[in-house]
Amino acid sequence: MNMQNHPVVSREEWIAARKQHLVDEKAFTKERDRLSAQRRALPWVKIDKDYRFQGPNGELKLADLFGDHSQLVIYHFMFAKGWKEGCDGCSFLSDHIDGANLHLAHHDVAVVAVSHAPFAEFQAFKRRMGWKFDWVSSAGCDFNYDFGVSARAEDVAAGKATYNYEKSDWTEEELPGLSVFYRNESGDIFHTYSTYARGLDLLVGAYNYLDLTPKGRNEEEIMEWVKHHDKYDDEGSSSCCHSS
Template identity: 40%
Template sequence: MTVTKHRTGTREEWLAARLELLKAEKELTHRSDELARRRQELPWVPIGKEYRFETDEGTSSLADLFRGRSQLIVYHFMFGPDYTAGCPSCSAIADGFNGFVVHLANHDVMLWAVSRAPLVKLQTYKRRMGWTFPWASSQDGDFNFDFCASYTEEQQREGMEYNFTREPVQQWRQGEDGGGEDAEAKFAAMCGIDAPAYLRERPGMSAFALEDGVVYHTYSAYARGVDILWGMYQWLDRAPKGRNEDAGVWWRRHDEYDKR
């Protein structure tokens, strides 16, 4: 019989350790409540620029995306114009949208995904994934660029401002996999592009409010700031072995696991 290498103990020892952990979990919950309050206290920035989006219902403005609600949350989904499929990581996050988008919509909050790919590509991929949440294309506008979710080749060469920090310039190697890290090169290939093109799109989320006909930008988060949106990670963080990613990237689009 194989004996586990993990620390073992009695039920009494487990309960004592669990009660100590419970104290820390409660502290984290209270800290999270405080951070939520501080997010809501951020100053609102009025948006004077006119943004246009292509949706299933036709061309829409940013105000139109509210669909009668006073709050809007946009998930910046990595799906550039040249991608052949959406980012696998963004896809894993978006797998959870169908379940709660209806609840948000009935609590005065509209949730949209927005990408720069043409609408027809988004619609095709959406059908493949079995998703029904609203997804808009910002292909011909500045929305993604203005909200730090897309970058030009020139910006990439000079160093991009992402997650409120200037990134170091990437020295991409020519004729190879794009010079990205293993995960970046792998995901780029899964999207039908090279690593530099893949990384000119970035994940994130932005929140907006609509009052008296004026749209305000209220909050944005990027990188690990959207980690909490990964439903699968919240479950894995409570599993016996946690995220268990010593071997690197393991996830795929949900219809690709049987193809490995």
């Protein structure tokens, strides 16, 4: 939209337009609630494979990632073996985790990031970013492959690779996603949900702010402007609350 030629109207005309848009917003909210209920009603798959992860104190099972909670959200963070930094987009999303975790930890939900690189390889980056959330490695097990965020070279070559439940010609070594699990009182674990690509938008609070502004996301490609939060220059970071 051309910001210079945007229509300017009286307050009365604005209120009328805003009320009309509110009708659509309320319809969207109701549809979102319906989809959320539909999501919770999806069937589950029991996890029988013995996945093993590496954490700060050694080997962990999937059950260990729950802690004392019955619900587990895993963010599939793009960080492959040999990488020095995590993906810009995954880092953008992960900047939102610690704030949410202050509340989710008190509402029966554990949040853990999982990456394919060996555990030691992403510790310096985690410290640099200042993140506190749990982040473990799935190196050496099938977890990333089974949950659709890593593809074996032979599957890519044979055209069998999939991403977001569709056949995909992978160009990335890793791709992002999120998976949700439930543990019952007997200790059985079930996969309840996974989402990928634009399905991850809901986790990026900064995008929700941008969607409310006149310029919106203002990007030609998804997250083209995003950097690791310590790589932005100071230009544009000032606010009215900063002293000169």
